[in-house]
Amino acid sequence: MAGPDAELAQTLRAALAQTCNPETVDDLLAAHSNHLSRHGDFSRWQNHLAGLPPVHRDWHIDGGTLVAGRRVGKAEALIEHLRSFIPWRKGPLRLAGVNIDTEWRSDWKWDRISPHLDLTAKRVLDVGAGNGYFGWRMLDQGAEAVIGCDPTPLFVIQHAVIRHFAGPAANHLLAQRLEDLPQTLADFDAVFSMGVLYHRRRPIDHLTDLRKRLKQGGTLILETLVAPGDAAQLLPTPDRYAGMRNVHGLPTVALLHQWLEQSGFSTVRCVDRTATTIEEQRSTDWMPYHSLAQALDPARPGWTVEGLPAPARTVWLARSVSPPDSAC
Numbered sequence: 001m002a003g004p005d006a007e008l009a010q011t012l013r014a015a016l017a018q019t020c021n022p023e024t025v026d027d028l029l030a031a032h033s034n035h036l037s038r039h040g041d042f043s044r045w046q047n048h049l050a051g052l053p054p055v056h057r058d059w060h061i062d063g064g065t066l067v068a069g070r071r072v073g074k075a076e077a078l079i080e081h082l083r084s085f086i087p088w089r090k091g092p093l094r095l096a097g098v099n100i101d102t103e104w105r106s107d108w109k110w111d112r113i114s115p116h117l118d119l120t121a122k123r124v125l126d127v128g129a130g131n132g133y134f135g136w137r138m139l140d141q142g143a144e145a146v147i148g149c150d151p152t153p154l155f156v157i158q159h160a161v162i163r164h165f166a167g168p169a170a171n172h173l174l175a176q177r178l179e180d181l182p183q184t185l186a187d188f189d190a191v192f193s194m195g196v197l198y199h200r201r202r203p204i205d206h207l208t209d210l211r212k213r214l215k216q217g218g219t220l221i222l223e224t225l226v227a228p229g230d231a232a233q234l235l236p237t238p239d240r241y242a243g244m245r246n247v248h249g250l251p252t253v254a255l256l257h258q259w260l261e262q263s264g265f266s267t268v269r270c271v272d273r274t275a276t277t278i279e280e281q282r283s284t285d286w287m288p289y290h291s292l293a294q295a296l297d298p299a300r301p302g303w304t305v306e307g308l309p310a311p312a313r314t315v316w317l318a319r320s321v322s323p324p325d326s327a328c
């Protein structure tokens with residue numbers, strides 16, 4: 001193991017030293033490396049990662065933008081390397097002085113969530129972390145360590161790119177699905193699942209798995225799409241939804257409340273409901289493909305091209321009440 005992987009191994013071991021045995025961490029790292037190296041673009045990404053210039057590594061948040069690494073020499077070569085990791089979806093980011101205008105204004109989502117949280121000294125699991133943008137926001141808000149997981153190799157590589165500039169902070173990202181993580185990776189103070197639930201064929205299994213990762217009394221932060229309506233119902237999304245594949249139905253707020261209680265959560269609260277706008281999710285120079293604007297029906301405001309209600313997202317807080325099945 002060399003380079004960014006060696007650094008990940010070192011910082012992950014430190015982050016999990018109190019809660020997991022060394023064999024578990026070794027297994028996690030091996031699964032992470034295997035998952036990434038099977039991808040057809042892995043060698044190309046590795047070459048671009050290796051071509052990134054050495055920088056003075058640091059990071060901070062500036063008005064919602066993750067700013068990482070001090071500016072180096074000429075920007076052209078750096079921009080070419082950074083563009084090889086397109087599409088950049090979650091941000092905004094500024095890496096060594098290069099502004100990456102990501103598809104999502106993820107800072108707007110964080111602004112809706114963060115007022116409801118105290119992450120001071122908390123150990124956090126971020127499920128479906130994307131490139132790990134939110135992990136930096138969590139650390140900035142006082143979290144002790146963030147372990148993220150995401151099965152999409154490009155996003156995990158983008159996280160390694162960001163760490164190249166930010167340095168070896170306690171924001172880790174494993175190339176794994178939640179359901180493939182060992183059950184012993186548990187006992188977190190807070191677990192986030194943002195933008196994942198509607199991609200799961202069995203949402204209650206996902207919620208139950210999230211609950212098992214929490215310590216007794218720990219907090220789930222769930223962010224997910226909902227359907228309009230007061231009754232406890234599931235809106236079927238048989239083909240695509242807003243251009244997305246693999247959306248397995250949208251619950252109403254009432255149904256999602258029931259799912260959370262069924263999965264062993266108490267004190268369930270929906271703290272925000274916001275319609276997604278084409279200002280928050282859009283094509284940019286760094287995500288030059290179709291985005292939300294192309295998924296909405298121009299002739300029918302409030303509806304998608306599939307004839308379904310346009311995306312509205314909710315934020316939920318809930319407490320784990322059932323004892324976890326296992327711990328490290």
Ligand SMILES: C[S@@+](CC[C@H](N)C(=O)[O-])C[C@H]1O[C@@H](n2cnc3c(N)ncnc32)[C@H](O)[C@@H]1O
Pocket residue numbers: 090106127128129130149150151152155176177178179193194195196199223
């Ligand atoms: C819509 S994105 C949301 C990213 C980020 N959490 C956010 O809110 O902007 C969903 C992410 O979940 C990841 N994902 C999909 N299935 C997953 C699973 N079973 N376990 C963990 N992550 C998953 C995808 O790779 C993708 O990066």
